[in-house]
Amino acid sequence: MAETTEKLASSKEMDGIRKAAIFMISLGPETSAQIMKQLPDKFIQKVSYEIANIDHVSQKEREDIINEYLEMSQAREYILDGGFDYAKTLLNKALGTQRAKEVIDMLNQIQLRERPFNIARKADPAQLTNLLLGEQPQTVALILCYMQPDKAAQILINFPPEKQSEIAERIGTITSTSPAVIEKIEKVIESKFSTYIENDTENVGGVSTLVEILNQVGRTTEKAIVGELEERQPELAEEVKASLFTFEDIISLQKSDVQKVLREVSNDDLVLALKGVSDELRDFIFDNLSTRAVETLKEDMQFMGPARLSAVEEAQQNVVTVIRRLDEYGEIYIMRGDQDAIIE
Structure with a gap:
């Protein structure tokens, strides 16, 4: 009984973000990466920060959190199958009355229920x-x-x-x-x-x-x-x-359309807009420029130095404005949900 009380107290002291971070560490990088892709950006940032600041995790902590996850997952399935009363009955048999109550209480606290409609x-x-x-x-x-x-x-x-x-x-x-x-x-x-x-x-x-x-x-x-x-x-x-349409969405455009856009964008805006973007996006832009233009752009980016985030976002929005204008005039094509395909 004392051990159960101590375990519960320890569990309450550990907040959800830390639990999630330790759980991710326990799963290993490959599995954790797949899970992280499905999470909201704000949660990813918090969990990533916590992971970066965890120096050591005891074996007991890992086991407690994994067991808690398994119990909560099992309880959730029971609730979805037959409701709380059904879950309580099965959890009482599987975990005992006290632990079953703790799990149900935790589920109530995090409001594990379906969305409306x-x-x-x-x-x-x-x-x-x-x-x-x-x-x-x-x-x-x-x-x-x-x-x-x-x-x-x-x-x-x-x-x-x-x-x-x-x-x-x-x-x-x-x-x-x-x-x-x-x-x-x-x-x-x-x-x-x-x-x-x-x-x-x-x-x-x-x-x-x-x-x-x-x-x-x-x-x-x-x-x-x-x-x-x-x-x-x-x-x-x-x-x-x-x-x-976001700046990153430019990668979804046809090459010929990207080239039309880049002809309308100032070099200063393009240099700023490419600050901090992914290698894939940067290479995509370079592939749609002449060799000489790419060399000039790389030199300008190298000598520019750090830039304010607000300035980068403004430059990217200037590029998006060009894209939206050309799309409005029918000069380029942005793929959308129910539009017909383009016939060459």
């Missing part, structure tokens, strides 16, 4: 579209915020143009939603949707969500929606346009 995410897009066509724009916007961007795009393009822009505006301006709002909407459509209700405020929507959806709907629909946004909310429209 889970059935909507699994539903057939055509059926879901028919269901949502009669709903208010604010209702549709909230539901789309919780859906996969590609499926949300499939649904959005089936709405009339005026409703598309209104729904898009609402998605772009949502920053958070409360359990009461979610519950109210779910009750309105409870005969069609049955999903688990979140009890805590959750960040949904916003510009990033809208951009992910717009990147899937195709250029024609995108232009119509952004055009309406420019009239309704110019600042939101500018933020959306700036996010629709």
Whole structure:
């Protein structure tokens, strides 16, 4: 009993980031790298910092954290299979009453539950579209915020143009939603949707969500929606346009289109924009320049020295502005979700 109490106290003192860092160390670099690719950038930064600052991990720490992970994973499967009561019964048999209670309590603390509108995410897009066509724009916007961007795009393009822009505006301006709002909407459509209700405020929507959806709907629909946004909310429209294509996305363009872009970009902007980018992206740019231009660019980059991040980002955005302008005029082609292929 004393050993269990000591173990629990030790576990509580160790925060989640440290646990994650030790768990990654225990898994080894190859497996950890694959897991890290699936994590949010902010979490990757925190875990990476913690890993870098861990000098030593005892065998006991490793074993405790791995065992905790296995227990939590097992408990999660039980909950998803049959709910908390079912999980408690099986965990009591597997771990004993005390440890089962500890695991369930930890699951409650980290709120291990499905996101709202889970059935909507699994539903057939055509059926879901028919269901949502009669709903208010604010209702549709909230539901789309919780859906996969590609499926949300499939649904959005089936709405009339005026409703598309209104729904898009609402998605772009949502920053958070409360359990009461979610519950109210779910009750309105409870005969069609049955999903688990979140009890805590959750960040949904916003510009990033809208951009992910717009990147899937195709250029024609995108232009119509952004055009309406420019009239309704110019600042939101500018933020959306700036996010629709990033500097790193230049690697997705055809070589001939990249060369057109580079002819429009000043050397000063290009030198700054290439500061700190990946070798792959830098080589891609060099491959689309003449040998002499590459040599000049490398010399300028070498003698430039350190540059402020804000200056680099501004230069990259200047390049993106050129790309967006050429795309707008039909001089280059940015691949989007539902556009036809180019015929040579």
